Amino acid sequence: MKSSVITFPGSNCDRDMDVALKKFGFKNKMVWHADAELPKSDLVVLPGGFSYGDYLRCGSMASKSKIMQSVINFANSGGMVMGICNGFQILVETGLVPGVLLRNKYLEFICKNVFVKINDKKNKYFKNVDNEVLEFHIAHNEGNYFCTNDQLKEIEDNNQIAINYCDENGKIEDQFNPNGSLKNIAGIFNKKKNVLGMMPHPERMIDTSLSGEDGSLFFKNLINNLK
Amino acid sequence: MKISVIITLKKDVLDPQGKVIHQTLDGMGFEDVNEVRQGKYFEIDTKETDNDKAKAKVEEMCKKLLANLVIENYKIIDPK
Incomplete structure (x- = not known):
């Protein structure tokens, strides 16, 4: 399985993601934001960080960078694109x-x-994950998910919510919402569920020497689903 | 020609920064403030000399980059 991690000026989780993807069997390539062409990939990852210093609005500048047109085309043709945190x-x-x-x-x-x-x-991201609840790490200043009422209705009708903040037993309540996100939303899909955006960092939970291994479950499962 | 743009959060979008500024003003003794909403201001100096064309271009900039229309409104201020 081939993956690509896009590095923007100010990305800082790109190498962590590279380590995580390789650990679970991906052949990963690092791709610079100013490149026009995406290498042949089964998965494209937009990593965490502070692209363009979070100027204007977080992610706004990076979304217009050269490589993104190829990423958008890839996603629109059904390619798997995952954005973590700043991604x-x-x-x-x-x-x-x-x-x-x-x-x-x-x-x-x-x-x-x-x-x-x-x-x-x-969906290919969470299919066959045995657990209902995963422990991930978050590190962000702008993670408060918001959308219009019309968008929310569409998201719910299409079952596009990927993950919600909850307690260790899976209870989704206001008190377990760290950042004020609408409906405790921590991650969502596009309509076809080939694009996933989420605030938590699975790549930070892939080793016992880090604070947990639920990220390992996620990545092992992901590569199996893509095979 | 210089064109100015003001970007504000839409009415029903929570503005925690505005809220904190309001609280601070309150603490400083400015007690008659009803609400504070924080926004952004841009000055765009363009080579375009035609007023209408320049405004149209800036409007396109607002839609494509300067504002996120899910949460923000933009207002273009007539060049003088």
Whole structure:
């Protein structure tokens, strides 16, 4: 399985993602934002970080960079594109997934482990994951998911919510919402569910020496689903 | 020609920064403030000399980059 991780000026989780993808069997290539062509890939990842210093709005500049036209074309032809954290912010700015990510409700940068409940398994990202709840890490200042009422209706009608913030037992309540996200949304799909944007970082949970291994479950499952 | 643009959050979008500024103003003694909403201001200096054409171009910039229309409104201020 071949993957590509796009590096933008200011990306800082690109190499972590490279390590994670390789650990679970992907042949990964790092792709520079100013390149026009995407290498042949089964999965394209937009990594976390602070692309273009988060100027204007997080992800807004990166969404207009040269490589993104190829990524958009790839996604529109059914290719698997996953955006993590700043990558999610870039995805919403391209319009590939609906909504926006606002400043966290209590104006704090949040850096901690959270639990997320998988809302939909009829997709290549979460199909066959045994667990209902995963422990991932979040680190962001703008992760407060918001969309219009019309968009929300469409998202819910199409079952596009991927994961919700919850407690360790999978209870989705306000008190387990770290950043004020609408409906505790931590990640969403596009309509066809080949594009996934999520705030949590699975690549930070792939080794016992890190704070957990639920990311390993995610990546092992992902590569099996793509085979 | 210089054209100015003001970008504001739409009415029903939460503005936590505006809220904190409001609270701080309140604490400073400015107690009659009803609400504060924070926005962005741009000055765009363009080579275009035709007023209408310049405004149309800036409008396109707003739609494509300067504003995110899910949460923001833009207002182009007539060049003088």
